[in-house]
Amino acid sequence: MVEGRGAKMMFSSAIAHQPLALVNARLVGASSLSAEWRRGRGGVLIVDGLIRDAGPGVAQANLPSHARILDCGGDVVSPGLIDMRAFVGEPGAEHRETIASATAAAAAGGVTTILARPDTFPPVDEASVVDFLLRRARDTGRVRVAPSAALTQGLRGEEIAEIGLLQQAGALAFSDGAHSIRNARVLRRAMSYARDFDALVIHYAEDRDLAGEGVMNEGEFATRLGLSGVPREAEAIVLDRDVRLAALTGARYHAALVTTSLSLEIIARAKAAGLPVTCAVSINHLTLNESDIGDYRTFLKLSPPLRREDERRELVAALASGLIDVIVSDHNPQDVETKRLPFAEAEDGAIGLETMLSAGLRLVSSGELTLDRLIEAMTLRPAEILRLPQGRLDVGAPADLIRFDPEEPYVVDPAKLHSRCKNTPFDEARMEGRVKLTLVGGEIVYEGE
Incomplete structure (x- = not known):
């Protein structure tokens, strides 16, 4: 594990190959199934860096025993x-x-x-x-x-x-x-x-x-x-x-x-x-x-x-x-x-x-x-x-996903931003919507504190 400012990077091959499920989430994304479940809660199952399943059927009771499960508590997953x-x-x-x-x-x-x-x-x-x-x-x-x-x-x-x-x-x-x-x-x-x-x-x-x-x-x-x-x-x-x-x-x-x-x-x-x-x-x-x-x-x-x-x-x-x-x-x-x-x-x-x-x-x-x-x-x-395969919650797509709470408030502090330069137009602005988790190819590349 390599730690960065306000984030955690994980590269363990064991974690990468272990099925990962994000459950109890509000799913927002351009999936062909989205019309069926966008009003309720569901989950995303990730296997070998790809989306294996997405929708209301991805719940803790239906997952394999060896899967790693992250309860999103109603946050958005997109x-x-x-x-x-x-x-x-x-x-x-x-x-x-x-x-x-x-x-x-x-x-x-x-x-x-x-x-x-x-x-x-x-x-x-x-x-x-x-x-x-x-x-x-x-x-x-x-x-x-x-x-x-x-x-x-x-x-x-x-x-x-x-x-x-x-x-x-x-x-x-x-x-x-x-x-x-x-x-x-x-x-x-x-x-x-x-x-x-x-x-x-x-x-x-x-x-x-x-x-x-x-x-x-x-x-x-x-x-x-x-x-x-x-x-x-x-x-x-x-x-x-x-x-x-x-x-x-x-x-x-x-x-x-x-x-x-x-x-x-x-x-x-x-x-x-x-x-x-x-x-x-x-x-x-x-x-x-x-x-x-x-x-x-x-x-x-x-x-x-x-x-x-x-x-x-x-x-x-x-x-x-x-x-x-x-x-x-x-x-x-x-x-x-x-x-x-x-x-x-x-x-x-x-x-x-x-x-x-x-x-x-x-x-x-x-x-x-x-x-x-x-x-x-x-x-x-x-x-x-x-013409990229990512950008959607479709089965078989790369598991490039984020979890965020669209209503969580915070104030932009330029000193805490990761960019080398701090020229943000939103200096000290009140914002909503903190990213809590970012995955690329099924690997966690950012995890908020």
């Missing part, structure tokens, strides 16, 4: 969360985050799979870097880490990366991270190339020229603070171009982040036309707005910037309806030296792996979202888009 946008620091930015620290934070927050951004130092544009990430994740990671690789060499937006070789090395998707590709011809070629390999293209939509030196959402609030703004159109113009290229090439396209009603209109048209287009929203844009910046709070300086409250509500409604597919943490650790600066000079970004679930539960508590839909957007939909 698939582990899958985060499609997180910066893990390696290689080259270990002062901000490492795979060890990022996956420790993920395990504590109920995230069992991370899609790592490719904009590292060097970027993930060669097969050797993909191999490095996979080996580091295997050796130091607590949860699954899937690399995404660069769409263009050096993330420069000029020459297409070797998508075929990178995919063969283990890259799960292709993106230039926080870099938006200016040249439509380059992006068209990249998407055509990706289509030939049935690879997923993830693109961050922003017209950098139109965004200019903007540091927050353009509007009255930015004017009152004396800060330059980023217009909503900077996102929408590029997203509209991207969707048209998806129609032209037939590539699978995923918008890394959508934050405005203009973008929602574009996504709605694309889906109505039957295009292979999906999108994500960050937990920050779902639960915060530009007013939360208050007195120049740099931990809330994000890219894209936080929008108005009416935009936030439209994002939540789009998520509830299924127009928005996925919720991401947009985990982007920044150290003190780059955040404790005047707002306009501070780096963009906030950490989010450890608080994504709790922040999302705010929407459930307010009645804006159902718990089933919240969990689906953090588990099944990203699994479907990335």
Whole structure:
């Protein structure tokens, strides 16, 4: 047993091969059986790292005598969360985050799979870097880490990366991270190339020229603070171009982040036309707005910037309806030296792996979202888009599971977070929903105190 801060890691092969049952739980997840038992209590039986059974029949009286039994006391048991946008620091930015620290934070927050951004130092544009990430994740990671690789060499937006070789090395998707590709011809070629390999293209939509030196959402609030703004159109113009290229090439396209009603209109048209287009929203844009910046709070300086409250509500409604597919943490650790600066000079970004679930539960508590839909957007939909077997409570699926009490209150203490950086937008916020147990492949990788 290896102990971490507020967690326990277990690697005993005897425990791994012993059947494990989580009983007396409220099961929430995208199982084909869910309609039969979602209103009551049930359990999950895990054998050899896979879900052997799930539902009301998994109870202590029906289990084999040698099974290890954990009584969940009515807590929620769901698939582990899958985060499609997180910066893990390696290689080259270990002062901000490492795979060890990022996956420790993920395990504590109920995230069992991370899609790592490719904009590292060097970027993930060669097969050797993909191999490095996979080996580091295997050796130091607590949860699954899937690399995404660069769409263009050096993330420069000029020459297409070797998508075929990178995919063969283990890259799960292709993106230039926080870099938006200016040249439509380059992006068209990249998407055509990706289509030939049935690879997923993830693109961050922003017209950098139109965004200019903007540091927050353009509007009255930015004017009152004396800060330059980023217009909503900077996102929408590029997203509209991207969707048209998806129609032209037939590539699978995923918008890394959508934050405005203009973008929602574009996504709605694309889906109505039957295009292979999906999108994500960050937990920050779902639960915060530009007013939360208050007195120049740099931990809330994000890219894209936080929008108005009416935009936030439209994002939540789009998520509830299924127009928005996925919720991401947009985990982007920044150290003190780059955040404790005047707002306009501070780096963009906030950490989010450890608080994504709790922040999302705010929407459930307010009645804006159902718990089933919240969990689906953090588990099944990203699994479907990335074509992963986890993210569901189906028999035969990997036993990547979490147990949490959606109503247990706590206050976010940055000092207790596992990330190397502490730039959380929820500093000292009152939250509900503590993760008590995280399993990856049937092994306990986090157990709350």
